[in-house]
Amino acid sequence: MAQTIRVAVSGQPNCGKSTMFNAITGGSARVGNYPGITVDRLEGIYRENGHISQLVDLPGTYSLTSYSMEELVARNVIVDEHPDVVINMMDATALERSLYLAVQLMEIGAPLVLGLNMMDEVRRSGVTIDVDKLSQLLGVPVVPCVARLGQGRKELMQAVAETADRTQGKWTPFRLSYGPDLDPILERMSRAIEDAQFLTGRYDPRWLAVKYLENDEQVLAEGAKAGATHDALLALCAEAEAVTRKNSATTPDAIIADWRYGFINGLIKQGVVRGSDALRRNNSDAIDKIVTHKLLGPLIMLAVLYGMFLVTFTLGAYPQGWIEKGFEWLGEMGTTYIPEGYVQSLLVSGIIGGVGSVIGFTPLICIMFAMLVFLEDLGYMARVAYMLDRVLRIFGLHGMSVMPLIMSGGIPGGCAVPGVMCARTLRSPRERLATILTAPFMVCGAKTTAYLMLVAAFFPDNPTRAMFFVVLAAWAFVLLVSKLLRSTMIRGESTPFVMEIPPYRLPTLRGVLLHTWERVWQYVKKAGTVILAVSILMWAVMTFPELPEDTVAQYDTQKEQAAEQVKAAHPDAGEEELATLTEDAQKEIEDAQNEAALKYSTAGRVSEALTPLTNLAGFPWQANIALIGAFAAKEVFVSTMATAYSMGKVDPEEPESLSERLAADPAWSLPAVLSVFAFMLLYTPCMVTVVVIARESNWKWATFSVVGSLCFAFVVSVLIYQVGTALLT
Amino acid sequence: MVTSMRQLAVNQRGCISAVTASGELGRRIRDMGLVPGTQLMVVGRAPLADPVAVRMKGFTLSLRNSEADFISVEAL
Numbered sequence: 001m002a003q004t005i006r007v008a009v010s011g012q013p014n015c016g017k018s019t020m021f022n023a024i025t026g027g028s029a030r031v032g033n034y035p036g037i038t039v040d041r042l043e044g045i046y047r048e049n050g051h052i053s054q055l056v057d058l059p060g061t062y063s064l065t066s067y068s069m070e071e072l073v074a075r076n077v078i079v080d081e082h083p084d085v086v087i088n089m090m091d092a093t094a095l096e097r098s099l100y101l102a103v104q105l106m107e108i109g110a111p112l113v114l115g116l117n118m119m120d121e122v123r124r125s126g127v128t129i130d131v132d133k134l135s136q137l138l139g140v141p142v143v144p145c146v147a148r149l150g151q152g153r154k155e156l157m158q159a160v161a162e163t164a165d166r167t168q169g170k171w172t173p174f175r176l177s178y179g180p181d182l183d184p185i186l187e188r189m190s191r192a193i194e195d196a197q198f199l200t201g202r203y204d205p206r207w208l209a210v211k212y213l214e215n216d217e218q219v220l221a222e223g224a225k226a227g228a229t230h231d232a233l234l235a236l237c238a239e240a241e242a243v244t245r246k247n248s249a250t251t252p253d254a255i256i257a258d259w260r261y262g263f264i265n266g267l268i269k270q271g272v273v274r275g276s277d278a279l280r281r282n283n284s285d286a287i288d289k290i291v292t293h294k295l296l297g298p299l300i301m302l303a304v305l306y307g308m309f310l311v312t313f314t315l316g317a318y319p320q321g322w323i324e325k326g327f328e329w330l331g332e333m334g335t336t337y338i339p340e341g342y343v344q345s346l347l348v349s350g351i352i353g354g355v356g357s358v359i360g361f362t363p364l365i366c367i368m369f370a371m372l373v374f375l376e377d378l379g380y381m382a383r384v385a386y387m388l389d390r391v392l393r394i395f396g397l398h399g400m401s402v403m404p405l406i407m408s409g410g411i412p413g414g415c416a417v418p419g420v421m422c423a424r425t426l427r428s429p430r431e432r433l434a435t436i437l438t439a440p441f442m443v444c445g446a447k448t449t450a451y452l453m454l455v456a457a458f459f460p461d462n463p464t465r466a467m468f469f470v471v472l473a474a475w476a477f478v479l480l481v482s483k484l485l486r487s488t489m490i491r492g493e494s495t496p497f498v499m500e501i502p503p504y505r506l507p508t509l510r511g512v513l514l515h516t517w518e519r520v521w522q523y524v525k526k527a528g529t530v531i532l533a534v535s536i537l538m539w540a541v542m543t544f545p546e547l548p549e550d551t552v553a554q555y556d557t558q559k560e561q562a563a564e565q566v567k568a569a570h571p572d573a574g575e576e577e578l579a580t581l582t583e584d585a586q587k588e589i590e591d592a593q594n595e596a597a598l599k600y601s602t603a604g605r606v607s608e609a610l611t612p613l614t615n616l617a618g619f620p621w622q623a624n625i626a627l628i629g630a631f632a633a634k635e636v637f638v639s640t641m642a643t644a645y646s647m648g649k650v651d652p653e654e655p656e657s658l659s660e661r662l663a664a665d666p667a668w669s670l671p672a673v674l675s676v677f678a679f680m681l682l683y684t685p686c687m688v689t690v691v692v693i694a695r696e697s698n699w700k701w702a703t704f705s706v707v708g709s710l711c712f713a714f715v716v717s718v719l720i721y722q723v724g725t726a727l728l729t
Numbered sequence: 730m731v732t733s734m735r736q737l738a739v740n741q742r743g744c745i746s747a748v749t750a751s752g753e754l755g756r757r758i759r760d761m762g763l764v765p766g767t768q769l770m771v772v773g774r775a776p777l778a779d780p781v782a783v784r785m786k787g788f789t790l791s792l793r794n795s796e797a798d799f800i801s802v803e804a805l
Binding site for chain 2: 278
C-alpha cells in the first residue's frame with residue numbers, strides 16, 4: 001500500500017535538525033520561501049517500504065510563541081498544514097530545554113516522534129538517558145540518533161510510519177496541568193470557546209485558552225476579529241492575572257512556563273537521566289577561556305574576520321577573473337560574429353556585460369558562504385556576537401552585525417552583495433534590517449576602484465591617508481545612520497539578546513556544501529533575472545536617442561579627413577603601419593563623438609536636467625552622468641567618467657591618465673571633490689545589491705534603501721559643498 | 730542572600746528565585762529555561778564585561794547585564 005505521509009521536522013536551533021533533515025531526504029531537498037517572508041522553506045522526500053514521506057523542514061525555534069517570524073512560521077505550518085506526523089529533533093545534551101519545545105508540540109496535539117540527537121556526546125560525558133522510560137512517560141516514540149553520522153535515520157522514519165499508521169491523522173492534544181490557580185480558569189475558558197465554536201476550526205479549545213493566557217499576539221489579533229467571545233476571554237484572562245498576582249506576584253504566562261518546566265523536571269527526576277551535572281563545564285567552556293578572553297578574544301576575532309575577508313577576496317579573485325575573462329571572450333565573439341548594430345550592442349554591452357557582472361560575484365559568494373556556514377555551524381559566530389554586542393548595541397545594532405558590515409567593505413574591497421546576504425545570521429529583525437540598510441555604505445571593491453582614481457587625481461601626495469579617511473568615514477556613517485534609523489524608521493526596543501552559546505561542533509562537509517550551494521543557486525537565479533532587465537534598461541538609457549544623422553556624418557567626414565591627412569603625411573608607409581596611424585589619428589575624433597553621443601542620450605539629458613539640483617552639491621556634469629551609470633555597478637563610474645572626459649575606453653585597474661585629466665579640470669574644487677566623495681559613499685546601492693536587499697527584506701525596504709540613500713547622500717553632499725565653499729571664500 | 734544575577738562573579742553559583750521580566754524579554758528568558766528553582770553558574774563575561782555567559786541545564790547561555798537585572802538569584 002503506497003501512501004504519502006506528510007511530515008514536519010521541528011527542533012530548536014543548534015540541535016542538528018538540518019543535518020538530520022539532509023540525512024533523511026538525501027539530495028532531494030528543495031529550497032523555497034514561505035510566502036511574503038524571508039524564512040527558507042526546505043522540502044524533501046523519503047521513500048521506504050512503500051511509504052512515501054513528504055518532509056518539510058520548519059525553522060529552528062526554542063518555543064512556539066509568536067514573538068519571532070521563525071516561531072510563527074513553525075506554528076502556522078503545524079496548525080494550518082496539519083502534518084500527519086511531526087518529528088522533533090532534540091539536543092540530548094540539553095534535554096530539559098529541548099523537551100520544552102516537545103511539550104508544546106504535544107499540547108498542539110500533532111502526532112509526535114522525538115529524535116534524541118547528539119547521543120554520542122551524551123555517552124562520552126558519562127551520562128545515561130533511559131530512552132524507553134522517556135518514551136513511556138511521554139507516550140511518544142523516542143529514537144536515539146547521531147545525525148552527524150546518519151545514525152538513527154532509518155529508525156526515525158520507521159517510527160514515523162508506525163505513528164502515522166496508528167494515529168490515522170487523528171490529533172490528541174496533551175493536557176498539561178498549570179496548577180490550582182490557572183486550571184479552573186482554563187477550564188472555563190475552554191468551555192466558553194467550545195460553546196461559541198470560537199476559532200475551533202483552526203485551534204484546539206484548550207490550546208487556544210492557554211495562548212490567551214500567554215498573551216499571544218497573533219492569537220489575540222485573530223480572536224479580536226472573530227467575535228464577541230474574544231472579550232469574554234480577555235475578561236477571564238484579567239481574572240487569571242488578578243489571581244496569580246495575588247498568590248504568586250507574577251503573570252499567568254510566567255506560571256505557564258514554570259509549570260511546563262516543572263512537568264519536564266518531574267519526568268527527568270523519575271530516572272530518565274543519570275549521572276549528569278547540569279553545571280559541569282564542557283570542553284567548549286575550556287576553549288572559550290581563550291577564545292573569548294578579555295585580550296586574546298578580540299585579537300583572535302580580528303584575525304579570523306580579517307582572514308575570512310582575505311580568503312574571500314584573494315582566493316575569489318581567481319575564479320572571478322576567469323568568469324570575467326569568459327564573458328569578455330563571449331563579448332568578443334559577439335562583436336566578431338554579430339553584425340554591427342543594435343543587436344550587437346544590446347547583446348554585448350547590455351546583456352553580456354550586465355549579466356557577466358552578476359555572475360562574476362558568484363565565486364565570492366561561494367567562498368564567503370562556505371566559510372560563514374562553517375564558522376556558524378562550528379559555533380564561532382555566537383562567540384563573535386557575544387564579544388561585540390556591547391559596542392554595536394550603542395548604535396542600535398547587534399553583535400552579529402559585524403560580519404555583514406565587514407563583508408560589505410568594512411575593510412575596503414568587500415562587496416555588499418554577500419554582505420547583505422550574510423545578515424541572515426541575525427535573529428533580531430530590527431537589528432537585521434538596520435544592518436542590511438546601512439551595510440551598502442561600506443567601501444566595496446567597485447567603489448574602491450573609483451576612489452583610487454579620484455584619490456590619485458586629487459590627493460596625490462598622500463593617497464593612503466585619504467583612503468583610510470574614506471574607510472573611517474564609511475564606518476562612521478554606517479554606525480550613525482543605523483542609530484538614526486533605529487531611533488526613527490526602525491524604532492523599537494532592541495530585541496532581547498538572550499542567546500545560546502552552543503558547544504563547538506565540527507560541521508560536516510556535506511552540510512556546509514549543501515547550504516552554500518542553496519544560497520548561491522538562489523542568488524544566481526533571482527538576481528540574474530532582475531539584473532538582466534535592468535542591464536537592458538541601463539544600456540538603452542545610455543544609447544538612445546542616438547546622435548542625429550548629420551552630426552554623425554560630420555564626425556565621419558572628420559575621420560575621413562584625418563585618414564587622408566595621415567596618408568598624405570606618410571606617403572611611403574606600409575598598409576599595416578598606415579592603419580595604426582590612421583586609428584591613432586581618428587581616436588580623438590571618435591572619443592569626441594562618444595562624448596557627444598553620451599551627452600545626447602537619455603542618461604546625458606537626465607544628467608543635464610539635473611544640473612540645477614546637482615549644482616547645489618557642486619558636481620561637475622561628468623560626475624553626474626557617471627553616478628547615474630554607476631547604479632548598474634559602481635565600477636561603471638570610472639569607465640563613464642572616461643567616456644565623459646572623452647578618453648575612450650579606460651582600464652578601470654589603471655586609471656592614472658584619467659586622474660591627470662581630472663586634476664587639470666578647474667570644476668573640481670576641493671569642496672566639490674569632497675562632496676562627490678561623500679555622495680559616492682552614501683548614495684543608492686548598485687542594482688545587484690538592491691535586488692538582494694529586496695530578497696532579504698522586501699521591495700518596500702529596497703525602495704526605501706534606493707530613495708533614502710539618495711536623499712541622504714544628496715543632503716550630506718550639499719552640506720559639504722556649501723559649507724566648504726563658504727569657508728574657502 | 731538574594732541578589733540580581735548581574736552581581737554574580739565569574740565561577741559563582743546561584744539558584745534563581747524570581748524572574749520579573751514581562752513581555753517578549755520575559756518569554757525569551759523563560760523559554761530558555763531560566764525559571765525559578767534553576768541552578769546556574771556564571772562561566773564568563775565578554776571582554777567589555779557585558780554580556781554575561783551562564784552555565785545551566787547542561788548548556789551555556791549568554792544575556793546582557795540589563796537582562797540579567799530582571800533575574801533574582803540566591804547566591805550559593
